[in-house]
Amino acid sequence: MEPEVVSSEMLLSPVFSFKKVQMGDKYPKGQARGRHWKHLKQILQAENFQAYTNGRPNYLNIEAPPSAYPSKKFCDITGFEAPYVDPRTTLRYANPEIFKRIRMLPNEYVQRYLSLRNAAVVLR
Amino acid sequence: MSNVVVLDNGGGLIKAGFGGDRDPVAVVPNCLGRPSSSKKWLAADQLLAADFEIAAVSIRRPFDRGYLINPDLQKEIWDRVIGSLLRTDPSTSSLLLVEPLFNPPAIQRATDELVFEDLGFQSLFVADAPSLVHLYEASRWTADGLAAMAQCSLVVDCGFSFTHTAPVVQNFTLNYGVRRLDLGGKALTNYLKELVSYRSINLMDETLIIDDAKEKLCFVSLDVPKDLHLARKPGRDNPFRCTYVLPDGITNTRGFVKDIDEARRFLYLPDGSSTTPGVQAVDSQEDAGPAGDRKRVDMNKSEFDLTNERFLVPEMIFCPADLGMNQAGLAECIIKAVHACHPYLHPVLFESIILTGGSTLFPRFAERLERELRPLVRDDYRVKITCQKDPIKGVWRGGSLLASSPDFESMCVTKSEYEELGSARCRRRFFH
Numbered sequence: 313m314e315p316e317v318v319s320s321e322m323l324l325s326p327v328f329s330f331k332k333v334q335m336g337d338k339y340p341k342g343q344a345r346g347r348h349w350k351h352l353k354q355i356l357q358a359e360n361f362q363a364y365t366n367g368r369p370n371y372l373n374i375e376a377p378p379s380a381y382p383s384k385k386f387c388d389i390t391g392f393e394a395p396y397v398d399p400r401t402t403l404r405y406a407n408p409e410i411f412k413r414i415r416m417l418p419n420e421y422v423q424r425y426l427s428l429r430n431a432a433v434v435l436r
Numbered sequence: 437m438s439n440v441v442v443l444d445n446g447g448g449l450i451k452a453g454f455g456g457d458r459d460p461v462a463v464v465p466n467c468l469g470r471p472s473s474s475k476k477w478l479a480a481d482q483l484l485a486a487d488f489e490i491a492a493v494s495i496r497r498p499f500d501r502g503y504l505i506n507p508d509l510q511k512e513i514w515d516r517v518i519g520s521l522l523r524t525d526p527s528t529s530s531l532l533l534v535e536p537l538f539n540p541p542a543i544q545r546a547t548d549e550l551v552f553e554d555l556g557f558q559s560l561f562v563a564d565a566p567s568l569v570h571l572y573e574a575s576r577w578t579a580d581g582l583a584a585m586a587q588c589s590l591v592v593d594c595g596f597s598f599t600h601t602a603p604v605v606q607n608f609t610l611n612y613g614v615r616r617l618d619l620g621g622k623a624l625t626n627y628l629k630e631l632v633s634y635r636s637i638n639l640m641d642e643t644l645i646i647d648d649a650k651e652k653l654c655f656v657s658l659d660v661p662k663d664l665h666l667a668r669k670p671g672r673d674n675p676f677r678c679t680y681v682l683p684d685g686i687t688n689t690r691g692f693v694k695d696i697d698e699a700r701r702f703l704y705l706p707d708g709s710s711t712t713p714g715v716q717a718v719d720s721q722e723d724a725g726p727a728g729d730r731k732r733v734d735m736n737k738s739e740f741d742l743t744n745e746r747f748l749v750p751e752m753i754f755c756p757a758d759l760g761m762n763q764a765g766l767a768e769c770i771i772k773a774v775h776a777c778h779p780y781l782h783p784v785l786f787e788s789i790i791l792t793g794g795s796t797l798f799p800r801f802a803e804r805l806e807r808e809l810r811p812l813v814r815d816d817y818r819v820k821i822t823c824q825k826d827p828i829k830g831v832w833r834g835g836s837l838l839a840s841s842p843d844f845e846s847m848c849v850t851k852s853e854y855e856e857l858g859s860a861r862c863r864r865r866f867f868h
Contacts, residue, residue: 330858349508350542352500359540369611371538376617376772379764383757384660391631391744392664428630430760 388425389413402431440839441524441557443517444534444565444832445510447499448596448621448794450480451832452517454524455532455839460832462521466513467497469644479516483644490644490683490690501618502536502597503543507550514555530559530848532839534831537564537600537614541860548859552851559848561838562866566591566602566609568834569792573822574607575837588781589788590774592766593831594753594795596621599766601773603785613776615769619753619761621795625650627759628749636740637682645691649680649742650749652693655799657747658807667744676746681739694739750798754808767808783817791823792830 350358356371387394387406394404398414401422405411414422426432440455446466453460464480471478472492482488498509518524531551535544551557569591588605599617603610629646632639639646657663667676679694751758754765764772774785791802802821813819824830838844849862 330860349506352503352505355503355505355540355542358542369538369614371540374538374614374616376615376763376769378762379755379757379768381757381765381768384755386748386758390635391748392668393661425634428634428759 388429402426439524439528440530440532440844441518441522441526442532442534442832442835442839443514444835445504446534446596447497447502449828450513450517451829452522453832453836454522455836455844457836458833460829460836462517463828464517464521466499467495468509468512469493469495479513481516481521490642492641493644494641495643499597502595502620503539504535504547505543507546507554511550511554514550518555526555526557529557530561530845531557532561532563532835532844534563534565534568534835536597537566537602537609537611537616541863544863545859548854548862552854557851559845559850560854561844561848562863563835563838564609565593565595565792565831566600566604566614567607568831568838569593569790569824570604570834571607572830572834572837573790573824588784589790590770590785591790591792592770592796594620594766594791594793596794599753599769599793599795601766601769603773603777603781605781610777613773615773615776617753617756617763617766617769619756619763620793621647624654624749624752624795627752628654628745631745631749632740632742635745637738639682639740642682645682648691649693651797653678653680653742654746654749656750656754656801656804658800658804660747660751663747664744674743677741677743678746679739679741684738750795750801753795754804765808766805767812770809771812786813786817787820789819789821791821792827794828796823796827 359371385394385404386392387410388403389410390406392406394406396406396411397404398411401414401417403414403422403425405414417425423432442453442455442460444451444460448466450462450464450466451460452462452464462481465483466480467483468477468479469483470476470493471489472494473489477496478488483493496509498504498506498513500506504510518526533547533551535547539547548560551560570589573589574587587607588603591600591602591604593600593602597620599619601615601617603613625643625647628650629640629643632646663676667674681692681694683691752761754767756763756765763769770789774782777785791805796802802823806819806821809821810819826833847865849865854862
């Protein structure tokens with residue numbers, strides 16, 4: 313860039329040969345910078361890691377696998393150890409007083425307690 | 437003489453400073469926040485100001501699940517950090533950027549564009565967190581240990597967005613051995629928010645307040661069933677119950693713990709652990725008079741109680757299956773990461789495990805990890821866990837060390853090379 317252009321602070325972005333979309337075209341004059349940023353899930357889907365079958369590590373296959381040990385059961389209402397499960401709602405509880413409370417809960421609250429544990433029934 | 441700006445771009449906190457320094461100049465949150473009373477978005481360090489209204493703040497982060505998806509937002513935050521806090525001009529400096537592992541190429545391209553075209557740095561070097569931590573710790577080891585001779589270690593980085601267990605050999609991260617747990621400070625804060633909202637007051641919007649409560653009150657328990665049993669006892673026998681007072685904007689702008697010494701009482705329990713030398717068991721029966729009033733929750737003052745949530749929240753890192761997440765705990769993750777490497781490396785890796793990242797600051801984290809890990813490792817291998825002295829700044833310090841090495845300049849990618857060759861060709865220099 314000539315020194316006069318640089319010093320006049322008109323930043324004309326140069327044209328790069330390796331880019332498909334140049335900076336100047338991405339934000340034409342008068343238009344604010346785009347608000348549409350892709351979320352990580354969309355970026356990952358665009359990467360399409362399933363197509364790479366050569367076994368090299370990528371974001372998807374380095375995730376920790378499911379645990380080999382049985383999980384401990386905690387009460388959904390109070391957080392203490394829960395040896396018992398309510399058969400009607402599948403909520404775990406620690407003692408009979410909590411069980412009385414569970415039986416008095418409306419169904420919506422039951423589903424919300426279950427969703428804390430990722431165990432809610434999701435109708436699609 | 438161009439100076440090097442070392443920037444550790446994290447999902448939660450940005451650590452920025454100059455290469456060769458001992459400490460970063462700025463450790464600020466990496467987000468924009470807007471209190472509900474004003475219309476202006478405040479960046480990074482303005483959120484830490486004393487008069488900032490901490491209740492009902494909406495937060496926008498440029499990071500999503502650990503990767504930078506919003507370069508525009510990041511540019512605003514970097515402008516503030518580099519312009520006002522570091523006060524340096526990018527066109528005369530090089531940048532050492534720390535990125536997360538397995539950065540997708542689309543994001544790498546966007547970041548390169550941001551660094552070279554928007555900000556105009558002279559040259560760029562991209563590093564990943566585990567190798568920097570290894571570099572920093574290796575420079576502090578004595579020369580005769582087995583780990584120092586073998587030059588490798590297993591870095592466990594429990595950050596804001598996720599936790600990686602990465603084996604590092606000779607300052608080089610082994611890509612195939614890295615295992616990722618999608619749990620970090622953010623997930624723990626969200627879980628604590630849910631628990632408190634279900635059991636006491638609805639605080640689902642108050643991320644900063646719950647962050648504060650989590651950092652002050654949560655700890656890792658060494659024996660969960662026994663602690664749960666203790667937590668059920670009423671009144672003074674319960675060593676875990678604590679109250680956190682919410683800010684009310686008039687008398688106190690930040691929340692605080694009602695009685696910070698009570699909160700530390702769990703450390704003095706006689707449970708056989710050797711973390712607190714020379715301590716007697718606290719007499720719990722004598723002074724029940726004035727203490728009785730302290731225990732009652734004052735409903736006028738908007739505060740909430742925490743008993744077993746204090747140790748069930750960090751428990752999530754060790755056992756995500758308890759809470760419905762289908763991933764292994766931290767100990768198993770370490771085992772899987774080590775077993776993915778060559779068998780000759782196993783004993784060396786187990787002997788030098790380094791804990792880094794802000795989420796390892798919970799009290800007793802290292803002890804609990806050792807207790808969980810020891811039964812899973814062969815008897816003739818030694819297990820030694822080192823905590824970094826300052827886990828939040830640890831990666832930054834490694835970067836500062838790297839930036840002050842003599843041949844750093846030749847390793848960077850300069851702006852002219854980027855303009856000729858493009859982002860993809862330049863990134864191939866960095867091996868990941």
